Amino acid sequence: MNCLYLPLNYSDFPVPRQDGPLGGNGNGVSGGTVAGIVVGTLCLIILIVGFLWWWGYLRRGATTELDLNGLELNTGSFTLRQIKAATNNFDIANKIGEGGFGPVYKGVLPDGTLIAVKQLSSKSKQGNREFLNELGMISAFQHPNLVKLHGCCIEGNQLLLAYEYMENNSLARALFGPKEWQLELDWPTRYRICIGIAKGLAFLHEESRLKIVHRDIKATNVLLDKNLDAKISDFGLAKLDEEDNTHISTRVAGTYGYMAPEYALRGYLTDKADVYSYGIVLLEIVSGMANIADRAKENQFVLLDRAVSMKITGNLMELVDPKLDSKYDIQEMTVVINLALACTAISPTNRPAMSAVVSMLEGRTVPQNFAVEQSRSMTELDRDKMMKQLENTNESQIEEMSIPYTDSSTSAVDLYPVDRFSDYLQNRSNDTNKLLS
Known part of the structure; x- marks a missing residue:
């Protein structure tokens, strides 16, 4: 193999400068190395800032x-x-x-x-x-x-x-949850819970600056603190009540078994819808039973229909939870059951206001004569409609449906418009995804 040899002339090569640490060929560092160090440092700083932003150190005020x-x-x-x-x-x-x-x-x-x-x-x-x-x-x-x-x-x-x-979780779990979670609620405690829920609703309906319809009063949404005092929770479906319109809502939401008939079937919403739900909760507190649909007997809710039947036959005390073992005030029990039946009247105008309920429970006013006008007054057509809706509904879940009414006015309005908030969340989500990519 032939090789070409070229003589080396060292004078042809540039001589490194010796006038500074960056230009020396001994302990000096080349310009490329310096550039690499600078770029690496900047990248590290960006990563640290991004990490701090991601964990919320730097964006608290901005979000x-x-x-x-x-x-x-x-x-x-x-x-x-x-x-x-x-x-x-x-x-x-x-x-x-x-x-x-x-x-x-x-x-x-x-x-x-x-x-x-x-x-x-x-x-x-x-x-x-x-x-x-x-x-x-x-x-x-x-x-x-x-x-x-x-x-x-x-x-x-x-x-x-x-x-x-809330140390004692929900009223539903205390009354009819799994046995290991149930609480021994004596009658004085249950009676105090009845009054507590009524006071909370009276405040929402009549005493607060903003008049509110909760729309989802049920035992699951009544929580118990360490002293077993009742507090209403879950306001995700709550609405502002406006008195000067037709009280028709095209967006029906709530939990079957607690929803007032005029609201579930026709979208008619007033604070009396909460009164109806409260009446169901009273029956559950008295009996220790949940008001579920009776699928063995078509078109019936077990607890409510049972209470109406016992009212007619004069055997109301048979509704009382056996766990109370007859240790209750008969007069108080009679007032609560009759109040429950009045609150669940089919016609909303026949249901009492919550302030009146509080007065009666606290003994400040004499209970009125209670009319039995409950589910027996509901037409078979209405019952069939409700049960058809129930067939596709899990009672433990919140359901929503649209009712096609030509009158689009509503009895309630959202407290805040959601459009700007949705855009904000979408932007925040996009920023998060950019950090992860």
Whole structure:
């Protein structure tokens, strides 16, 4: 193999400068190396800033505070990092329930305050509108018989509500949940619970600056604190009550078994719909039974129809929960059962106002003569309609349907428009996805 040899002339090669550390060929560093160090440092800084932003250190003011102030909400705010710390990163061991909104976790704030954190589930049938509704409604009220909201977290695509922790969970679980969760509620405690729920509703309907129809009063949404005092929760379906219109709603939502007939079948919504639901809860408190649809007997709700039948035959005391073992005040029991029947009257005009219910329960007014005008007055056509709707409904879930009425006026309005909030959440979600990509 032939090789070409070229003589080397060292004078043809440039000589490195010796006048500085960057130009030396001993301990000096080349320009390319310096550029690499600078670029690497900048990348590291960007990564650190992005990490801090992702965990909520740098975006607190730019997300929650700004947008919550824009909505004029009277509540505090938490970062996602704070909520994760309180719930031990949503540890399954801290999960205390699951509702239409999503899972609920027990948490502890740094000052030792116990909270219950509701997390919007991606599978939830409730969305931004219900989240805003609940946030706006409950933050506007302070009452001993309404669950207190400590604050919320709106970060990325996360929607979280932090409530006061209710040690004894829901009335439904206490009365007819799994046996290991049921509580021994004596009659004085049950009677106090009846009064507590009534006071909460009277406040919403008549005493607060904003008149509210809750729309989903049921035993699951009545929570019990450590003293077994009742507090109304879950305002995701609540509506502002407007008195100067036709009271027709085209968006019906609630839980079957608790929904007033005129609302479930015709979309007619007033505060008397809550009164009806309250009457059902009273029957459940008295009997220890849930008002579920009787599928063996077509077109009947087990508890309500049983109560009406016993009223007609004069055997009301047979409705009383056997666990009370006859240890109750007969006069109080009679008042509660008759009030329940009055509250569930088919005609909403025949149902008492909640302030009147409180007065009667507290003995400040003599109970009126109660008319039996309950489910027996419902036409077979109405019953058939309701049962057809029930066939496609899980009673433990919140359902929504549209009713095609030509009159589009409503008896209630959303507290906050949802369009701007939806855009905000979409932008926050997009920003989050960009960080992850």
